[in-house]
Amino acid sequence: MTDQRKNQRFELRLPVELLRSGAQPVDQLGETVNLSSGGVLFQSDAPVEIGQPIEFMITLPTGNKGTAVRLKCVGKVVRTEIAESSSVAATLERFEFVRVAKARAS
Numbered sequence: 001m002t003d004q005r006k007n008q009r010f011e012l013r014l015p016v017e018l019l020r021s022g023a024q025p026v027d028q029l030g031e032t033v034n035l036s037s038g039g040v041l042f043q044s045d046a047p048v049e050i051g052q053p054i055e056f057m058i059t060l061p062t063g064n065k066g067t068a069v070r071l072k073c074v075g076k077v078v079r080t081e082i083a084e085s086s087s088v089a090a091t092l093e094r095f096e097f098v099r100v101a102k103a104r105a106s
Contacts, residue, residue, distance in 0.1 A: 075092050
């Protein structure tokens, strides 16, 4: 069976933080499993339902020690899986890059 996805998926383990699920604020951390230009699969125990809007931040690796680069994303939950760990698949409808200055060590 061949994979017929429209967008190439990249197996990346990156920190993800759920900000909003539907109309409810969420403070839940997780980790991406894979992502593409059209969506993301991440592991999280967040209370989400299929079809609801979702807002999340993905922290990207960077070589610049003074700035963290995060990707603020908006999408919709398209699938959830409960196996050894809970997974959420969401579309990636909009995103913006957010730079966050890291605190300096004294």
